[in-house]
Amino acid sequence: MTTEIQSNDTSPSAISKMFKSIGLLRESPIAIFGLSLILFWVILAILAPILPLYDPNAPLEPFKAPLADARDGGLYWLGTDHKGRDILSRVSFGAQQVLVWATTATAVAYIVGMLMGVVAGYLGGWWDEIISFISNVLLSFPVIVLYIIIITYLGATGFNIVLAVTFASAPGIMRIVRGLVLDLRTRDYIFAAQTRGESSLYIMLVELLPNARGPLIVDACLRLGYTTITIAMLGYLGLGLPPPQPTGAKMNAETQPLGSFAGHMAVVPAAAISSLVLGFNLLADGLREISMKD
């Protein structure tokens, strides 16, 4: 309740601040390039249902090359796959899936990781011991094995992908946040908050976490990239979102044996994924560059 009041006070300036930080991006061409790559995919994903695209799952004409004419007078911009489905349409709808689940999974991992980190860092003692121990155990698993275990036991649904990504990423996030908090907690404003009798929860959420955001924003961008790769990787292994949902990598996997004579079927989805991940990575790089300057 008290937290709400505080955020009400600051929200208008928080929005203007966001605009200001977007303005700062101008200083880094790399960040702008990254952001445009991401925005391209976001816009394509949002517009996919409106654009005049074929049904991504309808079998039309198999093995059409890019820019081939369709039977109904249309154009297969990126060709069709072995089952005759339009690749452009599948890539657009696939982007929708990947973006939604990558963002959700990263966000959930962040919430869990930040809470763990701030509790471990601020309360310390046994809290720290227990949380750090759990994180170390989770970090000692090879990530792929962790994914395979979770998905094969619980089934390949969007929710389970979020769960798997959270298990794999939260410990890393927790470590970053814990380190930042250990530094921030020695500041006088924390001491001041303690001397006016604030609860630990208030101090952690309102006084500490907002000040850790700088490095976390950069990390979040990188992590969005990793998560995209993860979802792609799970798709490639056949553990991704259930068919007939198209994801870039699944398309890649299905068409790999055919790569030798119908290359576009594998190249197009692969390029789609790489460009999105590249976008996230470049944005993270650019943000770091900007934050280093001042």
Next chain:
Amino acid sequence: MEEQTPILECRNLCISYDTRGGEIPAVIDFNMKVMPGQGVGIVGESGCGKSTVALAIMQYLGSNGYIKSGEIFFHGRDMRTMSEEELRALRGSKIAMIYQEPMASLNPSMKIGDQLAEVPLFHEDVTINEAKARALELLEAVKLPDPKRIMESYPHQISGGQQQRVVIAMALLSKPDLLLLDEPTTALDVTVERGIVELVKEISAEFGTAMIYISHNLGLILDTCDRVTVMYSGEAVEDGTVNEVFDAMCHPYTSGLFASIPLPGADKNERPLVPIPGQLPLPHQRPQGCFFGPRCAFFKAGTCDQEKVRMRSVPEEEGHTVRCARFEDIDWSEGDHEAVTVKSVKSGKVVLDVRNMKKYYEIRSSSILAMIRGDAVKTVKANENINFNAREAETVAIVGESGCGKSTFAKVLMGLEEATDGQVVLNGEDLAHVSVQNRKARTVGHLQMVFQNPFDTLNPSHSVGSQIARVIRKFGVEKDPNKVREKVNELLDLVKLPRDFAHRRPRQLSGGQKQRIGIASAYAGGPAVVVADEPVSALDVSVQAAVTGLLTEIQNDLRSTLLFISHDLSVVRYLSDRVVVMYLGHIVEQGTTDEVFSPPYHPYTEALLSAVPIADTSVEQKQIILKGDIPSAVNPPPGCPFQTRCPRKIGSICETEEPPVKEFEPGHQIACHLDEDVFSSMEPVIVTHEEEKIA
């Protein structure tokens, strides 16, 4: 006198930095001459370009700084024409620099002996044994105890004062012609500072080294230098011998600086300090004409805001130059130098009463050896038998150097730590064992704190207004959002800041403004007692005066008690009604300010008084230099806590028995073994030459 070549000469030096916002001129048209064996001081507030000058002399401006025009001659050679190779041979051998943070200038993973030996090994053709012998010799010269042991120590194993001595030894190893000291004692305690300053003076006399001493502390400059340059906003505004500048200053800024530091004789009620209004302009906001114009009491439109002001000589004083367009015409009495005098307020009933308060910490050693020996738990006596009280509307200063237990005391008071024993009574309520979470909102609001470092006390993520509002709601003063906003405005008025500051972020405020916000938050709950932990020590001199003035004024209006924690005795004398002197967790002396500042003294108070740098040429101080550093509280000396450094130690009784508390006047107590007649024959430490004794 024959014409000598100066060791260093700067001619019309202009230094700029390249930044996001374009070129920023950091130093403009700077001239300086350093003769062999001479000490030259550069004084100025933060951001005036004094460190930039030092870095330029070292030719070490970083990637974005460069000398735009002008020359730097070292022994008559222009340093800008020297190659990187020549410069490297020069740095550390002919020119050496000593920085503010001693720990940062020493390599933590190398033994001190090896680090010292590196200097001659690099610059001269010597063997390792010769280098080590030289190092040892210099460690002796800087008066370090047991130099052989220190040769084998790592930097973290010795104290801050010792580290700075090692740094000085390192700088002297190659017998430099020029020594640059950039705030060398700012990070140290006063009594340790005194030792270092004496050392620097002796060394320059002994080795004939010329010095450039950079400091914001006018008193230290008076102690160490022959000439002084006052800088303001990248320009030298006044230059001359120490006596000329200190006694017959010609620039309004110099005079403003002196009016804003508490010299003996200043009094918060009758002769309050006069702050310089406004703040240092940012380089890109410098005004036309005189940079000091907008803040100057003698500003005259048409004269001061036209073309650039040049340095001009003061008539009949050769070498004394001033950058002021109309210094001949200034009538010093006309300037608005009579600040509002405040009537002193009678103190009322006792508000805070601390009785036999003790705070011990237990440190557990996890080493196996300690467990076997059975001494795994060590007790740190941070506070021992603290007894004092504070009345309504009274200012009580707690004086002591680092490690004296004043921060621990503040923590117990604020309820962040529980007292081990004794009572802390606030308005009749014992708080010694009540943590802050269990105190009533009202009680918490009645006991608030102003912190030392204004850059750290405000949360950078929230607007100033929301932070003050939070305090108001937390203390239950107001709940209704409109009333809270009103109260925030009232508090901003109280600390004399514009109301729209409520929407600002902390990073948009200057240090002094942040400290005002800190004061506003502390007074939000209508406090009975405000604990101010070194509230002005991190601020510039001209701002300090404004903040201390504000504190006094608010306190007089609201009749609250101020507990003023500080190590700066000049501020303490200026601000407080009563003084409590602490050393290693013990109160060694307490009484009214006059009683403490005049004999009889506790030997520690005496030493502290002699250590304060005073920027007044008419004042003479007794020289009492304490040996060594403050002992660690983990391992305090037996008997009297001060016996290891006491210049008046009388013998074994000091080492075995805790000193008795002797009462000289009602309320003036000294804990010491000295005899009555020694106390009665003590002479005042600070004497002004105008016949009257102030101390």
